[in-house]
Structures are given as C-alpha cells and as structure tokens.
Amino acid sequence: MKEFGYERVFDVPAAVALLDADPDARCLGGGTNLVDLMKTGVERPARLVDVRELPLGEIELTPDGGLRIGATVTNSDLAAHPDVRRRYPMLAQAVLAGASGQLRNMATVGGNLLQRTRCGYFTDLAKPCNKRTPGSGCPAIEGEHHNAAILGASAHCVAVHPSDMGVALAALDAVVTYETVDGPGELALAEFYAPVGETPHVETALPPGALITAVTLPPAPVAALSRYRKVRERASYAFAIGSVAAALDVRDGAVHEVRLAFGAVASRPWRAREAERVLTGGPATAEAFAAAADAELAAAETLPHNGYKVTLMRNLVVAVLTELAEEAAR
Known part of the structure; x- marks a missing residue:
C-alpha cells in the first residue's frame, strides 16, 4: 500500500479546505470500499480526510415534509430510522439488502453513493480497464461479462454500479447536497452520476474538492407503498445481478403514480x-406492467452472456408491481 497522509476533521470548512488543497485526497467515512481498493492498489490517495466526526450524522424532517439525511449517517441508522421505514420503505429495504450488519454499521450514506464498481477487471491491476486507466481498453466486452450493463453502456465500459441504496434514492428523486471552497451546491441524483460515454473514469458530476454533506428526499406520498427487490447469485449478502425499486399509487384500478x-x-x-410514462393513467394489471417493462428494456444492448438480464428485469418488474397493486387493493 502506498504511504498516505491522514487528517481527522471536525468541521466542514476544514474538510473542504483539505480536499481543495490536494487533488489526490480522498474522504474516509466507513472505509468499506475505499480501504479495500487501497489494499489492492486501485486507489492510491496521497491523503485521507477522515470525515466521521463531522456534524453530518442526523436525519431530519424538512419544512416541506421531506427528509434530510446527513452524509455520515450510517447505513444501519438509515435503515432503522422510523421515518425512513414508514415513509420510504423501499429505501430501508434497499439498505438492508446491501450488506451485512457489520458493514452497515460502518458504511455511510455519502460513501455509499461514491462506491466504485466491483467489476473484476477494474479491481485487477494486471488487467486493462478504461475506468481505472483511461484508454487501456475494456476486456469485459470480450471476456467475463455475465453481470455487465445492458442499459446506457458504451464501447469503453460495461461495468455496473453496485449500490442498492442508490437505486431507491433514484426512484425517490433524491438530491445530493455538497460543499466546496466556493460554497454549497446540489445535484439531483439523476444528474449526479456521469454518463459512461468515452470517459468512464469520470463517475460523478461533483466538482473537484467537493464534500457530500447530505441527501434530501422530497415529499413522496406514493413511496409509502413501495418495495425494493434484489436478485443475487447467492442467498447471503452479494451484489445484485438485477434489482427494482418500485412505488405505486393505484386508484379505481388505474395507475395514478x-x-x-x-x-x-x-x-x-x-x-x-x-416505463413510468407507459404505466401512468393505465390499468394496474400484470399485462400492463409487462408492457411497461418491455418499453423500458427496448433500449437494452446485450452481450453474449448477459442477455438473461432483460428477461430477469421484466419478470422482476411484473412481480414487484403486481405485489404492490394487490396490496393497494386490500
């Protein structure tokens, strides 16, 4: 492991100043992803800025009825919070599906958003990888790719994002708040992650030296009836091969939201x-759910060994939405 500096910070301005001064600095929260990557040599930061003592560990109601989640809130605390469980159950379920209790006790909300792909070529320094070394190639396209992307990929990278929590946050229109030396900013989660394109090594739209301070969930009454379903290759904790976060509001047999x-x-x-566009205003039936899934997955581009994901995701959408529709009808 490369030698690195270590700084523990207790206020946001101090953390931001350190991150701005050193482009090779990284934030250290729970370390459940970063430290592993440092051990293998994938990540080689010059300095770690320990942010665990920052005053960002609260979950608070917002004036408009949403929820503000501090960046250093642990995954365990997030999943256990009564407002999350009651108002955004898909989020609690996604966090619980993501890792063991020991990891959830350490991992933080901000770190979860920034975790990097678990693609085997990315984590193996003996192999080329455009995400790790721009311009070196993507061997997954011709090699092992059974868990590779089927949507939004490019000829430069087919790796998938590993976060379960992020999927629920995407469905909930979450907003990521950050701080820089120039002041605060925010990004809708839909804009937070950069498209792969020709620059897969550019993973987020965060400005240089930015520190994530919170994730805000807007009010979403529809989320009270929601679910997260994850398919993985073994029953114990593992990364998904496909997952769905879904919320459904059915009125008089039709999809209201x-x-x-x-x-x-x-x-x-x-x-x-x-899929949302196709469903809204139509019947809440298995046939309609399947048609909506097909509309979304029409853009899928598969490789020889990951085409099963199209069928898997279609079936997953139908199963989860059908369960929610039946629950709404009770």
Missing part, C-alpha cells in the same frame, strides 16, 4: 422513466 428504478443494469442507478 408510479416510481421505478433499476439496479445492476447500468453504470448508475437507472430511473425507468419510459
């Missing part, structure tokens, strides 16, 4: 807006 986001199918949490 719906939220859908997919996980493990793209380089970022994928908001299924075409």
Whole structure:
C-alpha cells in the first residue's frame, strides 16, 4: 500500500479546505470500499480526510415534509430510522439488502453513493480497464461479462454500479447536497452520476474538492407503498445481478403514480422513466406492467452472456408491481 497522509476533521470548512488543497485526497467515512481498493492498489490517495466526526450524522424532517439525511449517517441508522421505514420503505429495504450488519454499521450514506464498481477487471491491476486507466481498453466486452450493463453502456465500459441504496434514492428523486471552497451546491441524483460515454473514469458530476454533506428526499406520498427487490447469485449478502425499486399509487384500478428504478443494469442507478410514462393513467394489471417493462428494456444492448438480464428485469418488474397493486387493493 502506498504511504498516505491522514487528517481527522471536525468541521466542514476544514474538510473542504483539505480536499481543495490536494487533488489526490480522498474522504474516509466507513472505509468499506475505499480501504479495500487501497489494499489492492486501485486507489492510491496521497491523503485521507477522515470525515466521521463531522456534524453530518442526523436525519431530519424538512419544512416541506421531506427528509434530510446527513452524509455520515450510517447505513444501519438509515435503515432503522422510523421515518425512513414508514415513509420510504423501499429505501430501508434497499439498505438492508446491501450488506451485512457489520458493514452497515460502518458504511455511510455519502460513501455509499461514491462506491466504485466491483467489476473484476477494474479491481485487477494486471488487467486493462478504461475506468481505472483511461484508454487501456475494456476486456469485459470480450471476456467475463455475465453481470455487465445492458442499459446506457458504451464501447469503453460495461461495468455496473453496485449500490442498492442508490437505486431507491433514484426512484425517490433524491438530491445530493455538497460543499466546496466556493460554497454549497446540489445535484439531483439523476444528474449526479456521469454518463459512461468515452470517459468512464469520470463517475460523478461533483466538482473537484467537493464534500457530500447530505441527501434530501422530497415529499413522496406514493413511496409509502413501495418495495425494493434484489436478485443475487447467492442467498447471503452479494451484489445484485438485477434489482427494482418500485412505488405505486393505484386508484379505481388505474395507475395514478408510479416510481421505478433499476439496479445492476447500468453504470448508475437507472430511473425507468419510459416505463413510468407507459404505466401512468393505465390499468394496474400484470399485462400492463409487462408492457411497461418491455418499453423500458427496448433500449437494452446485450452481450453474449448477459442477455438473461432483460428477461430477469421484466419478470422482476411484473412481480414487484403486481405485489404492490394487490396490496393497494386490500
């Protein structure tokens, strides 16, 4: 492991000043992803800025009835919070599906958003990877790619984003707040992750030296009836091969409002807006749910060994929305 400096900070201005002064500095929250990547040599920061003591560990109601989640809130505290469980159950379920209790006790909300892909080529320094070394190539396209992206990928990268929490946040129209030396800023989660394109190493739209301070959830009454469903290759904690975050409001048998986001199918949490458009105002039936999934997945571009994800996601959408519709009818 490369030698690195270490600074523990206790206020946001101090953290931002350190990050701005050193382009090779990284924030250290729970370290559940960053430290692993440092051990393998994928990440080689010159300095770690320990942000765990920053006053960003609260979950608070906003004046408009939403929820503000501090960046250093642990995943365990997020999943257990009564307002999250009652008003945004898909988020609590996504966090619980993401990792073991030990990891949830350490991992933070801000760090979860910034975790990097678990693609084997990215984590293996002996292999080329455009995300790790721009211009070196993407061997996954011709190699092992059974869990590669089917939506929004490019010829430069087919890796998927690993976050479960991020999928629920995408469906909930979350907004990420950050701080820089020039002042505060915010990004809707839909704009937070950069498209793959020709620059897969550019993963977010955060400005240089930015510190994530909070994630805000707007009021979403539809989310009271919501669910997160994750498919993985083993029953114990593992990264998804496909997941769905869904919320549904059915009135008189028709879809009044719906939220859908997919996980493990793209380089970022994928908001299924075409499926939402197709569903809104139509019947809340399995046939309609399947047609909406097909509309969203029409843009899928598969490789020889990941085409199963199209069928998997279609079936997952139908199953989750059908369950929610039946629950709404009770």
